[in-house]
Amino acid sequence: MSADSPIAELGETPIVPAHVDAAFVSNEVSRVTEHRAPIGWWLVFGTALIALGILGLSVGYLIWNGIGSWGNNSPVAWAWDITNFVWWIGIGHAGTLISAVLFLFRQKWRTSINRFAEAMTIFAVICALLYPTIHVGRVWLLYWALPLPNQMSMWPNFKSPLLWDVFAVSTYFTVSLLFWYVGLLPDFATLRDRTKNLLRKKVYGALALGWRGSNRHWRNYERAYLILAALSTPLVLSVHSVVSFDFATSVIPGWHTTIFPPYFVAGAVFSGFAMVSTLMILCRQVFGLKDIMTMKHLELMNKIMLVTGSLVGYAYAMEFFVAWYSGNEYERYVFFVSRATGPYWWAYWTMVSCNVIAPQLFWFKRWRTSIPVMFAVSIIINIGMWFERFVIIVTSLHRDYLPSAWGMFSPTLIDIGCYIGSLGLFFTLFSLFIRWIPMIAMFEVKAALPGAQPSHHGAHDQEREGHGTLAAKEA
Amino acid sequence: MNDVAIKKRPVLYLAEFDNADAIIHAAEQVRDAGYEKWDVHTPYPVHGMDKAMGLGDSALGWIVLVCGLTGVTAAVTMIQWMNGYDYPLVIGGKPPDAIPSMVPIMFELTVLLSAFGAVFGMFGLNELPKHHHPVFNSERFDQSSNDKFFISIEVEDKKFDTKKTKELLESAHASYIELVEEEVS
Numbered sequence: 001m002s003a004d005s006p007i008a009e010l011g012e013t014p015i016v017p018a019h020v021d022a023a024f025v026s027n028e029v030s031r032v033t034e035h036r037a038p039i040g041w042w043l044v045f046g047t048a049l050i051a052l053g054i055l056g057l058s059v060g061y062l063i064w065n066g067i068g069s070w071g072n073n074s075p076v077a078w079a080w081d082i083t084n085f086v087w088w089i090g091i092g093h094a095g096t097l098i099s100a101v102l103f104l105f106r107q108k109w110r111t112s113i114n115r116f117a118e119a120m121t122i123f124a125v126i127c128a129l130l131y132p133t134i135h136v137g138r139v140w141l142l143y144w145a146l147p148l149p150n151q152m153s154m155w156p157n158f159k160s161p162l163l164w165d166v167f168a169v170s171t172y173f174t175v176s177l178l179f180w181y182v183g184l185l186p187d188f189a190t191l192r193d194r195t196k197n198l199l200r201k202k203v204y205g206a207l208a209l210g211w212r213g214s215n216r217h218w219r220n221y222e223r224a225y226l227i228l229a230a231l232s233t234p235l236v237l238s239v240h241s242v243v244s245f246d247f248a249t250s251v252i253p254g255w256h257t258t259i260f261p262p263y264f265v266a267g268a269v270f271s272g273f274a275m276v277s278t279l280m281i282l283c284r285q286v287f288g289l290k291d292i293m294t295m296k297h298l299e300l301m302n303k304i305m306l307v308t309g310s311l312v313g314y315a316y317a318m319e320f321f322v323a324w325y326s327g328n329e330y331e332r333y334v335f336f337v338s339r340a341t342g343p344y345w346w347a348y349w350t351m352v353s354c355n356v357i358a359p360q361l362f363w364f365k366r367w368r369t370s371i372p373v374m375f376a377v378s379i380i381i382n383i384g385m386w387f388e389r390f391v392i393i394v395t396s397l398h399r400d401y402l403p404s405a406w407g408m409f410s411p412t413l414i415d416i417g418c419y420i421g422s423l424g425l426f427f428t429l430f431s432l433f434i435r436w437i438p439m440i441a442m443f444e445v446k447a448a449l450p451g452a453q454p455s456h457h458g459a460h461d462q463e464r465e466g467h468g469t470l471a472a473k474e475a
Numbered sequence: 476m477n478d479v480a481i482k483k484r485p486v487l488y489l490a491e492f493d494n495a496d497a498i499i500h501a502a503e504q505v506r507d508a509g510y511e512k513w514d515v516h517t518p519y520p521v522h523g524m525d526k527a528m529g530l531g532d533s534a535l536g537w538i539v540l541v542c543g544l545t546g547v548t549a550a551v552t553m554i555q556w557m558n559g560y561d562y563p564l565v566i567g568g569k570p571p572d573a574i575p576s577m578v579p580i581m582f583e584l585t586v587l588l589s590a591f592g593a594v595f596g597m598f599g600l601n602e603l604p605k606h607h608h609p610v611f612n613s614e615r616f617d618q619s620s621n622d623k624f625f626i627s628i629e630v631e632d633k634k635f636d637t638k639k640t641k642e643l644l645e646s647a648h649a650s651y652i653e654l655v656e657e658e659v660s
Contacts, residue, residue, distance in 0.1 A: 022518060022622035147557060155557035159566045164579040171583040175590040182594055186519070186620065193617040209604035212611070213619045215502075215515040215524045217601040222520050223533040224597035228590060235586050242579055446622070447519035454499045454523055 015109050015296050022446040025292065029187075029440045030194055032287050037435055040286035045435075048427035055421020058414050059134065067137055069414040075400040076393075076409040081131040083389040084419055086243055087271070088128035088426075089169065090264070090385065093236055094272020095121025096176060099183070100232035103225075109300055111444040112293050115187075116283070117276045118180045119437070123429040124275070125173045127422040132165070134418075161245040168242040175235055179228045182221070185211050186443040240268045247392065253330035254339070254396030257322065263315035270308035270355070271385035277301050277378040281371060283434060292440055299369055302362045305381065309359030312388075316352065334396060343408065344395045351391050354384020483656040486609040487629045488640055489616065490649035495521050498624035501647035502527040505626060508643055512632040516610065516625040535596050542592025543585050550584040551577065609657045627655075 037045075062069045072079045095117035102110040136142055145166045147156055156163050188208035195201050211217070241261035248260040277298065284293045323331040339348045358380045361367040368374070394409050433439065446452055492498040495517075502515050506529045515524060525531075558564050559572030569576070598604070610616050610627050619625050626649070628640055637654070644652050 026621045147553060153562065155562045155564075157564050157566055158554045158558045158580060159564070159569065159573065159576040161579075164583075167580045167583040171587040174587060178590055178594045182597070190518075190620040193620045205606065209598070210606040210608060211603070211620075212608055212616075213516040213518060213625075214601075215517060215521070215528060216530065217603070218517070218520040219525050219530055220533045220535050220597045220600045223535045224593045227535065227539050227593040231586050231589050231593070234582075238579065238582055238586075245579070443519040447521075452495060452519065453521065454495045 015294060016112075016445075016449065017291055017294075018450075020291055020449065022449065022452070025440075025442050025445050025449070026190055026194070028289060028292060029438050029442050029445075030191055032289075032434065032439065033191065033436055034195070038286055040282075041431060041435065044282070044286075044427060045431040048424050048431055051420050051424020052428045053424070054417050055424050058417030058421050059130075062134060062414055062418070063139055067135060069412060070418075071410050071412045071415050073407070073409075075405050075407050076397045078393050078397065079409050080390075080411055080415045080419060081135050082246075083386065083393055084422060085128050085131040085135075086264075086389045086393075087386050088124045088131075088422065089243060090240065090268035090271045090389075091275045091382075092121040092124035092128065092172075092176075092272065093240060093265070093268035094276050095119070095124075096172075096179075096232050096236040097269050097272065098276070099179060100229040100236065103229045104233060108448040109297055111441055111448050112297055113276065113280060113301075113440075114444070115180075115183060115437075115441040116280065116439050117272075118176065118183065119430065119433045119439070120272075120276060120279060121176050122173070122180060123426050123433070124272075125169065125176065126429065127426050129169065129173070130422060130425070131418075161242065161249050164242045165246060168239045172235060172239045175228070175232060179232060182224060182228065183441055183444075184437065185209060185221075186213065187438040187441065189213065190442055191438065237265055240264045247396075252396050253328070254334040254392065257319065259315055259318055259322070263312070263319075266308050266311040266315065267355075267385060267388060270305060270312055271382060273301055273305050273308065274378040274381035274385070277305070277374060278382065279430065281375045281378070283439065287434070287439075289440070292445060295369055298371075298374060299365075302368045302374055302377075305359050305377075306362040309355055309381070313352075313356035316356065330401075334399070338399045339391060339395045342395065342399070344391065344398070347387050347391050348395065351384055351387040354380045355388060358384065482659040484659050485630055485637070485654050486612075486657045487627045487655050488644060489610060489613050489653045489655050490626045490628075490644040490647070491615060491618075491651040492624040492626070492648075493650055495624065497648060497650075498626065499523060499527045501626055501644070501649065504643065504647045505628065508634065510628055510632050510634050512629040512635075514627050516616070516619040516627065518620055518622055518624075521624075533600070535593065535600060538596035538599075539589050539592040542596070543589040546585040546588030547581050549588070550581040554580060609655055612657060613653055613655050615651060615653065 070079070070081060072081065095114075098110050098117040099114040099121075102114075133139060133142060136145075145156060145163065185208060188204050189211040192201055192204040192208050195204065241264065244260035244264035247255035248257060250256060280293055280298065280301075284290050320335050323335040339345075358377050361373060361377060398408055399406055490501070492501055498515060498517065499521060502524060505513055506527065515521075515528060517524070554577045555572055559570075563571035565571055610619075610625070615623070616625065626644065626647075628635060628644075634640075641652060641654075
């Protein structure tokens with residue numbers, strides 16, 4: 001939220017068109033929540049509700065009959081459930097990256113997409129939490145994972161990465177929710193102040209907590225925002241690292257590697273940006289927010305996907321290199337035989353094509369700025385990243401140490417229902433969010449508009465940062 | 476009660492400004508005039524405003540520090556007592572009170588409590604939620620969350636003077652000035 005302006009000498013231009021001012025931002029963003037929803041919204045919401053129904057049926061059936069309703073069985077005891085868990089939680093990571101990491105790096109362009117991405121984080125984590133919750137078997141005993149005093153005088157095993165996961169993911173969810181709500185306060189105040197409808201006034205008024213834009217408040221508010229960003233940055237790295245520990249601390253060939261934490265984090269950011277991109281393209285088409293979510297934003301996102309996709313490609317290559325270089329025959333078998341040419345070869349090569357090859361299109365500006373291309377690639381990446389987790393989990397498990405214990409995994413109808421259903425849950429929550437909550441952080445966009453900050457303010461009174469005088473001339 | 480006319484008394488002056496430059500200059504003037512019970516209301520944080528109002532640094536960092544230290548201490552104490560002393564567990568041949576496996580949860584609890592400190596500490600320092608405030612009695616104040624900038628000076632300020640304060644705000648080029656009243660109960 002600093003006041004830097006684009007550097008004209010470097011060919012930088014403001015990221016939003018010249019006619020966008022503070023009032024325009026309030027109107028454009030608030031109108032989505034104030035007017036009737038366009039038909040596109042009803043289509044998405046309706047479809048999502050149907051899928052949510054499928055989730056209800058599948059989970060109901062599953063809890064009634066037990067997790068044998070899933071296709072998981074020895075030796076593939078983790079399958080779609082954990083694949084989906086890791087996939088969803090990875091998607092969530094982009095939200096925190098955009099809201100916290102890009103904030104610390106003073107990337108102003110994040111203001112148009114951070115609200116959106118943070119919401120995605122929260123909903124993705126909700127979907128993710130669904131799977132381990134069910135996978136414990138007896139959902140009603142989930143609280144056994146918590147360190148609560150009990151009649152058996154037993155405590156949980158704090159050396160287990162699964163318990164670390166409980167703490168990491170629940171902390172992540174709580175902190176993301178707090179961060180999101182804090183960011184929403186001034187925007188709820190805007191909605192409260194705009195409306196004449198008594199119910200809206202009461203609801204948004206209650207949510208805004210009496211926010212009155214006081215500078216005495218902004219002072220603490222900005223500090224809170226900075227601290228939350230500084231906390232979320234290592235947090236987001238820790239969460240997917242801990243998720244990767246679920247695998248890396250085991251002694252399964254293909255899982256037991258030190259590259260897992262950074263590899264998982266890069267993959268998480270990659271898949272999350274792809275999902276943000278998919279949703280953004282849909283929303284700016286359906287709600288016509290092209291002046292605030294501009295092509296420049298999309299292009300910058302595509303560049304990040306290119307970088308993280310290549311990082312993921314590097315990690316894939318490194319896994320093979322280390323398997324060969326270590327001389328460990330089990331490692332070599334998993335990578336060179338089982339993954340690349342085994343019965344799941346198609347999953348492995350789908351993963352490589354989707355995650356490593358597809359984003360390479362973004363080297364070219366023409367494809368980086370083409371809506372159909374980036375929409376297609378973002379979906380391909382989402383598919384590829386799902387396959388990545390499937391490959392890691394299933395191909396490492398299906399060939400046990402003894403050939404007599406080998407087996408294959410095939411999903412049941414309930415597996416498929418739970419997966420489609422979680423998409424339904426996600427899109428239901430997301431549709432409701434864009435309909436009732438400002439999907440763009442209005443106050444942050446306003447603060448970053450050209451001329452929003454005092455430009456030629458007396459140098460004696462305020463130390464200008466960086467290229468302040470240049471910004472003044474431009475203004 | 477219908478017969479009694481509603482009594483009102485003035486509570487603050489509200490002055491409106493059109494842009495960040497105008498408000499920051501005006502804030503400096505109010506600060507230099509020696510007012511204490513006054514505030515600036517902006518649709519987004521205006522940089523340099525803390526200095527222009529003569530405000531010091533936010534105390535929030537100290538609250539967060541205390542919360543963070545509480546989090547890490549709680550994690551160490553809990554894990555050491557539960558796994559090292561009360562119910563010793565030997566996992567993977569490691570000592571029950573092994574330190575490396577404590578690190579992830581130490582970190583998570585530090586972050587969790589720090590985040591609580593940052594958010595609820597901010598609410599505490601800002602005295603939020605507080606749904607009633609006299610500035611909301613002004614019709615124009617709705618624009619403070621859109622694109623207008625306001626200064627409010629409270630009657631309770633020692634230097635407040637109906638005439639002089641208004642003159643000060645006028646000389647600061649306010650585009651609109653209002654004496655906001657509230658009902659006396």
